[in-house]
Amino acid sequence: MLYPNNIKKQYHKQINYSNRGMVLEELINKTNHYNLENNLALIYKKPTPIGIVDVSFNNKGKQIDKAYFKEPSTLDYNGLYKGKYIEFEAKETLNKTAFPLKNFHLHQINHIRKVIEHKGIVFIIIKMNNLVYLLKGEDFLSYIDNHERKSIEYNYLKEKGYLLKENYLKGLNFLEIIDKIYL
Amino acid sequence: MLYPNNIKKQYHKQINYSNRGMVLEELINKTNHYNLENNLALIYKKPTPIGIVDVSFNNKGKQIDKAYFKEPSTLDYNGLYKGKYIEFEAKETLNKTAFPLKNFHLHQINHIRKVIEHKGIVFIIIKMNNLVYLLKGEDFLSYIDNHERKSIEYNYLKEKGYLLKENYLKGLNFLEIIDKIYL
Numbered sequence: 001m002l003y004p005n006n007i008k009k010q011y012h013k014q015i016n017y018s019n020r021g022m023v024l025e026e027l028i029n030k031t032n033h034y035n036l037e038n039n040l041a042l043i044y045k046k047p048t049p050i051g052i053v054d055v056s057f058n059n060k061g062k063q064i065d066k067a068y069f070k071e072p073s074t075l076d077y078n079g080l081y082k083g084k085y086i087e088f089e090a091k092e093t094l095n096k097t098a099f100p101l102k103n104f105h106l107h108q109i110n111h112i113r114k115v116i117e118h119k120g121i122v123f124i125i126i127k128m129n130n131l132v133y134l135l136k137g138e139d140f141l142s143y144i145d146n147h148e149r150k151s152i153e154y155n156y157l158k159e160k161g162y163l164l165k166e167n168y169l170k171g172l173n174f175l176e177i178i179d180k181i182y183l
Numbered sequence: 184m185l186y187p188n189n190i191k192k193q194y195h196k197q198i199n200y201s202n203r204g205m206v207l208e209e210l211i212n213k214t215n216h217y218n219l220e221n222n223l224a225l226i227y228k229k230p231t232p233i234g235i236v237d238v239s240f241n242n243k244g245k246q247i248d249k250a251y252f253k254e255p256s257t258l259d260y261n262g263l264y265k266g267k268y269i270e271f272e273a274k275e276t277l278n279k280t281a282f283p284l285k286n287f288h289l290h291q292i293n294h295i296r297k298v299i300e301h302k303g304i305v306f307i308i309i310k311m312n313n314l315v316y317l318l319k320g321e322d323f324l325s326y327i328d329n330h331e332r333k334s335i336e337y338n339y340l341k342e343k344g345y346l347l348k349e350n351y352l353k354g355l356n357f358l359e360i361i362d363k364i365y366l
Contacts, residue, residue, distance in 0.1 A: 042294075042301055044257055047230040050247060060251070064233065067247040074227055078261065083302030085268040111225075118225055119266030 024092045024127045028077065031171025041175055043079030043086060048072070073107035075122070081178060085120035088174075092127040098151035099126055101144070109144065112137045121182050125164070125174065126157060133161030134177050207275045207310045211260065214354025224358055226262030226269060231255070256290035258305070264361060268303035271357075275310040281334035282309055284327070292327065295320045304365050308347070308357065309340060316344030317360050 028045070035041040054066035075089040091103045115122040115137065122137035139160040143152050162181065164172045211228070218224040237249035258272040274286045298305040298320065305320035322343040326335050345364065347355045 039297070039300070042297055042303075047232040049230040050233065050250075062252055064247065064250040064252070067233075067250060068243070069245055069247070080268040080270075080298060080301045080303040083268070085263045085266070087263075114222070114225055115263060117222075118263045120225075120263040 024090050024125070024132070027132075027166065027171055028090045028125065031174070032077070032079075034170050035175065041079060041081040041086070043077055043081065045077050046072075046074065071105055071107065073105070074111050075108060081121075081175060082183060084178075084182070085115075086178070087115055087120060087122045088125055090125040090127075095151075096129055097154050098149075099128055099154070099157065100151045102150065109141070113141060116141070121178065125172070126161070128154060128157065132164040132166065132172060133157050134164055134174055135161045136181065207273050207308070207315070210315075210349065210354055211273045211308065214357070215260070215262075217353050218358065224262060224264040224269070226260055226264065228260050229255075229257065254288055254290065256288070257294050258291060264304075264358060265366060267361075267365070268298075269361070270298055270303060270305045271308055273308040273310075278334075279312055280337050281332075282311060282337070282340065283334045285333065292324070296324060299324070304361065306357075308355070309344070311337060311340065315347040315349065315355060316340050317347055317357055318344045319364065 025045075032041075032043045032045065035043060049070040049072055050067045051070050052064055052067045054064070056063050056065050075087050077090070078085070078087040080086065089104070089108065091099070093099050093103070112122050124135045124137070124140050126133050126135060135157060140152075143156055143160075162177045164174055164177065166172055208228075215224075215226045215228065218226060232253040232255055233247075233250045234253050235247055235250045237247070239246050239248050258270050260273070261268070261270040263269065272287070272291065274282070276282050276286070295305050307318045307320070307323055309316050309318060318340060323335075326339055326343075345360045347357055347360065349355055
């Protein structure tokens with residue numbers, strides 16, 4: 001009531017944007033941290049690849065003064081669980097009916113194919129309509145290879161995906177689902 | 184002959200420093216690239232973890248204006264080979280009789296222990312006296328756990344390590360050695 005309309009709108013926009021980008025990532029980070037602390041799995045987020053242009057030295061050591069983000073060619077998270085290689089990507093969308101494939105780089109899609117070929121476990125965690133699904137890399141590729149679309153229909157995700165449960169302390173139960181569908 | 188003595192010395196110093204820091208890393212990168220291109224293994228160097236302080240936007244996109252290097256808690260390279268999780272670190276030393284352990288962070292040593300516990304394949308590639316050895320994580324830890332020293336003796340590396348061969352095209356033959364000692 002105190003603010004003119006356009007300022008209120010902007011504020012809400014920022015909240016939404018932040019939800020879309022960060023909430024799932026924070027949830028995955030919490031899960032990985034819990035799994036590490038409890039010695040259940042060794043899964044880490046890969047640092048964002050950057051190209052360094054300028055560095056300088058000061059009393060705190062080496063500092064980066066100019067760098068840019070590079071396009072990742074692998075997925076964001078990888079690691080080890082019960083002797084198995086695990087790799088996955090986590091994505092959120094506000095879209096209610098379809099998950100846009102522009103969220104993936106071509107390199108990443110090719111990489112998913114290669115991980116399967118080399119007998120690793122690879123999947124996508126997708127948050128959509130306030131639910132979190134695990135979609136096997138095999139089902140993700142099968143959709144892409146058999147449809148001319150630029151997005152995955154929500155119905156496909158409901159049909160082929162595994163609904164993940166969220167626990168305040170433990171985060172997401174994807175290790176349980178891995179046990180059930182891969183091991 | 185054209186330069187005063189101190190300039191010549193500096194020049195030689197730079198060459199040595201560069202050899203120590205970069206030659207092995209470039210050789211490993213070449214090997215990983217060859218193995219990827221020939222679909223033999225999916226092993227990547229992890230990006231250096233950084234903390235971003237300032238970013239700005241320009242016509243090329245998002246640019247990092249200030250960041251610092253973080254201490255890594257895992258090893259530099261990881262990936263997938265014949266369904267197995269692989270992780271390793273590569274280090275060079277100019278020291279001829281012992282490999283200094285200050286080259287490793289405590290986090291990394293603990294991480295090696297965990298990778299073994301979770302049934303991954305983990306090793307160190309060490310270049311010393313112009314030879315490149317693969318030392319199994321198990322043998323690396325066994326030395327650390329049983330010696331009060333701050334370095335690994337070269338004799339131990341010669342006894343327990345596996346001498347790697349270098350090929351101009353293919354890089355180092357560590358996949359062959361993995362086949363022999365782990366699979």
